[in-house]
Amino acid sequence: MKDSNFLKENNARQMWHPMTSPQDSAENPPKIITGASGVNITDIDGHTVVDGVGGLWNVNLGYSCQPIKDAMATQLDTLPYYSTFRGTTNDVAIELAYELGEFFAPDGLSRAFFTSGGSDSVETALRLARQYHKLRGEQGRTKFLSLKKGYHGTHMGGASVNGNANFRTAYEPLLPGCFHIPAPYTYRNPFNEADPEKLAQLCVQALEDEIAFQGANTIAAMIMEPILGAGGVIPPHKSFAPMVQEICNRNGILLITDEVITAYGRTGAWSGARLWGIKPDMMATAKAITNGYFPFGAVMLGDRMVEAFEGNPNAKIGHGYTYSGHPVGAAAALACLSETKRLNVIENAAARGTQLYEGCLALQKKYDIIGDVRGGHGLMTAIEMVSDRATKKPVDAVRAQIVQDTAYDNGAMVRVSGPNLILSPSLVLTEADAQTLLDGIEAGFKVA
Ligand code: PMP
Helix, strand or coil, rough: CCCCCHHHHCCCCCCCCCCCCCHHHHHHHHHHHHHHECCCEEEEECEEEEEHHHHHHHHCCCCCCCCHHHHHHHHHHHCCCCCCCCCCCCEEEEEEEEHHHCCCHHCCEEEEECCCHHHHHHHHHHHHHHHHHHHHHCCCCCCCEEEEECCCCCHHHHHHHHCCEEEEEHHHHCCCCCECHHHHHHHHCCCCCCCCCHHHHHHHHHHHHHHHHHHHHEEEEEECCCCCCCCCEEEECCCCHHHHHHHHHHHHCCCECCCCHHHHCCCCCCCCHHHCCCCCEEECCCHHCCCCCCCCEEEEEEHHHHHCCCCCCCEEEEEEECCCHHHHHHHHHHHHHHHHCCCCCHHHHHHHHHHHHHHHHHHHCCCEEEEEEECCCCCCCCEEEECCCCCCCCCCHHHHHHHHHHHHHEECCCECCEEEECCCCCCCCHHHHHHHHHHHHHHHHHCC
């Protein structure tokens, strides 16, 4: 490894970073992480903290998962790569598809299409949704519906269904025919409705209205996160997803759950679909599928997709990635799935999630900077910071940065995205680790 002076000098010079500007990277050089163990990360200066971000919502089993490391090393020795494009496949990809089919059977999903990550999985689901309708002779069903505040990755299709302006505006024009429904975001919504259940009804009414306005027979699919993640952890009322499912079914619209964050246990359930008791037609997954150890994803497919595509000579899938079903990624995913089940991570995710959520609610009583606390479903928690509780004016970036930096100096890596402080640690977090995160955040609020 180059010495630390070299790395610090070149930190923000040669590499453009996602989700920030080159100027911001130069002025606030990113922390250089050089090591990790358990749920902790260590930076170039030897400072070790609890990773409250869990990598990027993906390192669900922590950084020291030996079975995954072993499986990857063995796979590199046996078969480091072979493609799954027409005519070939590899043994581990077959086994993984089988295991995922079992794992997602309760969600009504039996088949897998492999990708290289979350944005790829979203793109795959959107494209297969259009193809599904074409195969069934409904050529006109091409539009997509999604939620405002939703995040669906950064490919052109995903960006088009994204519901946050900062991932869209600079890249317009995006895909035509994408329409956005108000999110069930209780703290701020166009209806000024503070009751989550009533708000869920208003949002589904808006969905019904949009379908009627566009014409159901022009719409291919609705895509949504079961709990909105990057948009600031927005859990809808439990009635919301089942109502969306019913509306989609009634109108012949496919339902895609974007579970790049919520699949594999993060919400305290094995999937977001299971959390809300719905059965999507497709589920986009990635991130925790390999515990972040390999870029990999899987789109899971339900009965309607199976019926339309299988046994149909016209159903050629003109889509796929060089790394679809990559054997090292598949080996990582197989070991990860087995560990995820063995550790029964949903139990700890639920318990530690409650601890963090309640801890943040307690902080809200003490610090005016906390406008809203959202969570309560596993290890997805957000604090929305405001400069004035009465007007809900979002906190300014400088204060938010002070919270993040002070938390870090006090042993807690947290993510600040706009006014939101987001906690998405590994699902193997201990009670003491969770307390370290809460103490670190509190240190930040004291000085901000
Ligand atoms: N969908 C959701 C819900 C996500 O949270 C993300 C990533 N945060 C993506 C898609 C995109 O995944 P990736 O960054 O792996 O392309």
